[in-house]
Amino acid sequence: MLGLLAHRRGAVIFFGVAALVPVVVRDAFFLDSLVLILLWGSLSAAWNVAGGYAGQVSIGHAAFFGIGAYSAALMVTRFGRNPWLGMLLGVALSLLAGLVIGFLSNRLRGPYFALSTIAFSQVLLIAVSRWRGFTAGAEGIPVPFRPGFATLGLGHVAWVYMALGVAVLYYLVAVYLERSRLGLQLAGVREDEDAAEAIGVASRRLKVVAVAASAGLTSVCGSLWAQYVGFVDPAYVFSVDLSVRFALNTIIGGTGTALGPYLGSMLITTVETYLRAQFSGLKTGFTGIYLILYGAVLIIVVRFFPEGLAGVAHRWRATRLSRARAVGAAGSV
């Protein structure tokens, strides 16, 4: 256990700092940013299970986010039950949807898989926008704030720990995927499906399971998000932009690494919040400037650092280590 902690120094620092911040800082704006970093990070980590570890790059994960958000919101507003029940329902529906999508698009690779996931999220977007009687359509649903843990009406500090709990849990899922037999099999499927198949890995089944698990994890965060923000509307929760966001946080942080999604989320959310705050009140077009930069940086990152922040850090540490060893070896002669 201690060995694991030492090995995961970056994560210990990251989550440790996140846990200490609410003790020191009481500023609502700052805490809000922290909740969002952790929540977007967890969502990206959920995406990473399918997109990073299993190589099933989805651009439709907003579908599962939306299922979670709407399940929680509708459970509260239409059925008068608590959002936890909605979260459970959301997970069940997302697992099912993930199994179906994973199964149907099992044969598809690369851009074909990405296209099929986009289409799936679009179908949900249209269905939820048009089914006015039940979902309130494009107007969206305001989710009432009722204080208390059972109704997920929490203060800022409590939200930080809630989001942190989810983030640590998802991080541990990723660690499990890196160390377990299952994770290694997934890596095999990702790197060379035919080779993995040839040595007896049930690649098809594994891919379906990875997509379904990733969908369920995404859905949980969707439910939390609906309660945290207090409003859901189909144009946002099912948007292609959101799906891309989960993927891009992960890619910037490091695809297929455990801490990467959180690093990516920290970087992007911080820069975004800062620039939004800078330019709010001015012409709305200024948010566009931030997104132009974002697009440009992404093109560069994807091209020159496809392994992301975590990958760059890893490489840097590796060269430093080998240099230190070389020095040590020279000293012992």
Next chain:
Amino acid sequence: MSTILLGGIYALVAVGLTLIFGVMRVVNFAHGEYLMLGMYLAYWAFTALALDPNLVLVIALPLFFLIGLLTYVLVMRGVIHASHNVQIFTTFALSILLQNVALVAFSGDFRYVRPWELYVVIRAAGATFNLSQVVAFLIAMVLTVALFAFMKWTHTGRVMRATAQDRDAATLMGIDTDRVYRITFAIGIAAVGAAGVLVAPLYAVYPTAGLQFVLLAYVVVVLGGLGDMVGAMLGSLIVAAVEVAGSYLVGAAWKEIFYFILFILVLVFRPAGLFGQRGAETLGV
């Protein structure tokens, strides 16, 4: 009748997308953004210079050819041999970038181009449509056919088809594939830019206007088989027919859901397209 008119415009959008995919094996997720830029070009030419969108085409084609070249050299060349995921996210990033350039430069307001053709109403075969639709359709058809002829009969077209068939073999035959990709991308962007100019009078112009078209173009292109130009033509007719039939049967609000469901069904059961070869999807090509 209106089916065919719609189909003609989808075809021009889709042909560019499928050409780029067929030759370069890259799905251009930023395709819709070039359409949006074409719409803005038509808007500004019409508003500032009172130029008719159909005349603007004369400038739009070479301009978008150049924009395509530039995009290829600056962005696409670096990722042409990279993995699918790198390519997918590079074009997505490009899409975010272009959308927001438009947002900053032109604001998010909905804008409209209203040339005189729009007010000329034609009644034929029990349907009503305006001259703008007809002209857009005719020009789109001419451009698409011209592109077919180019691919079929010119030397460059043959070279492009050879590269599409087998990248390595083409290189071994002394084909400069980098030049082929450059031209392919530029032609694809010119086609979609022209489509943007043509549809400007028919739809509102705004920074994310490309999205609805490009989603449709994916449907069209996958129906016809990614990379298959004739398939793209037929695919656009099918999508237009589904759209029109859907509006009649269940109302305009639900019609989009039909072609996405059709899309998923085709991806699942005939991923190589209705007319394509089997097995293409598992290669990821």
